Amino acid sequence: AARRLRQRFRSACKLRPSLGSRRSAMKLVVALALPAAALRPVKVTMSAAQNRRAFVIGGTAAAAAAATKANAYSLPDLPYAYDALEPSIDAATMKFHHGARPAYRDHHATYVAGINGKLDEKDQPPIADLMKIRAQAKDKGYNNAGGGVYNHDMFWQAMAPKGKGGAPSAALAAAIDKSFGSMDKMKEEWEALAAPASTFGSGWVWLYVKGKDLKMGNTPNQDNPLMKGANVEGIPILGIDVWEHAYYLKYQNRRPEYVKAFWDVVNWNQVSAWYDDALAGKAPQF
Structure with missing residues (x-):
């Protein structure tokens, strides 16, 4: 197994010289060593109820943050110079x-x-x-x-x-x-x-x-x-x-x-x- 990885590393360096570094080549080898299924993006699905809940929670939090910021008391400017x-x-x-x-x-x-x-x-x-x-x-x-x-x-x-x-x-x-x-x-x-x-x-x-x-x-x-x-x-x-x-x-x-x-x-x-x-x-x- 180790010999096969070394061979893939050498091949990656030859096939992808534009990667610019041996580190990039090693990343490619690791990817090549993984099963194809592991490289596919994982699609996360939510139920309609979960979607609604997330929207309500997110919207409420955003509205509360905005209201707090908008209504916060602030230090007023003076109507004249300090002196x-x-x-x-x-x-x-x-x-x-x-x-x-x-x-x-x-x-x-x-x-x-x-x-x-x-x-x-x-x-x-x-x-x-x-x-x-x-x-x-x-x-x-x-x-x-x-x-x-x-x-x-x-x-x-x-x-x-x-x-x-x-x-x-x-x-x-x-x-x-x-x-x-x-x-x-x-x-x-x-x-x-x-x-x-x-x-x-x-x-x-x-x-x-x-x-x-x-x-x-x-x-x-x-x-x-x-x-x-x-x-x-x-x-x-x-x-x-x-x-x-x-x-x-x-x-x-x-x-x-x-x-x-x-x-x-x-x-x-x-x-x-x-x-x-x-x-x-x-x-x-x-």
Whole structure:
């Protein structure tokens, strides 16, 4: 048998010199040594039911993958440059707060990845609707990641470069006067609420609408007024992030300075539009 294979090998090398190598010739010998039946292609057949099942399974999987990809939450672009809010908020803080370095998954980008992971292969409703479902399955990850996405989406839109944010609309200005006495008194109350003594550790301070009334309150961590069961409930129209990462590079432990500087970059044009929507029962959508 060995002698016959050697003979076939020599014959293959002579008959097929274009194969280019002794290895190719050896492959030909192996093929020649196999029974003819083994070289025929094997035809695999499926029943009609199996065909239908494969089609349904494959189609469902493809549709689910497409839906998940299409509905995944994403990191929004900022409506201004990273240095546009100087000197109130420095460019370095904006870059790592928003997520300019994809490899590092900075703060907002981390929340986006977190909520996408929590809802992997599940329905991903508009982020404002997700906020209304507090502590799903008692999993704080929904609040922390989902709230982190919504709160920051709103935070960026609620700011504008100094001198470009306009002033409160007549309707919003009247509501501020009615609820707080004046704009100055509203700012004083806001700054007191944002101080470490009132909002200890990490959290947010909000202007929000409840019914037809304009109110102010704070929430811990990444909670917000849209969440059922939050310590303040309503429709937010303005929020300030008082987590240390929002101000520490520039202000260190001087949070009150950051809160005061925030007023210079509030986008009152946007906040006024959100106020009008809130009176109609509509929360800001992103």
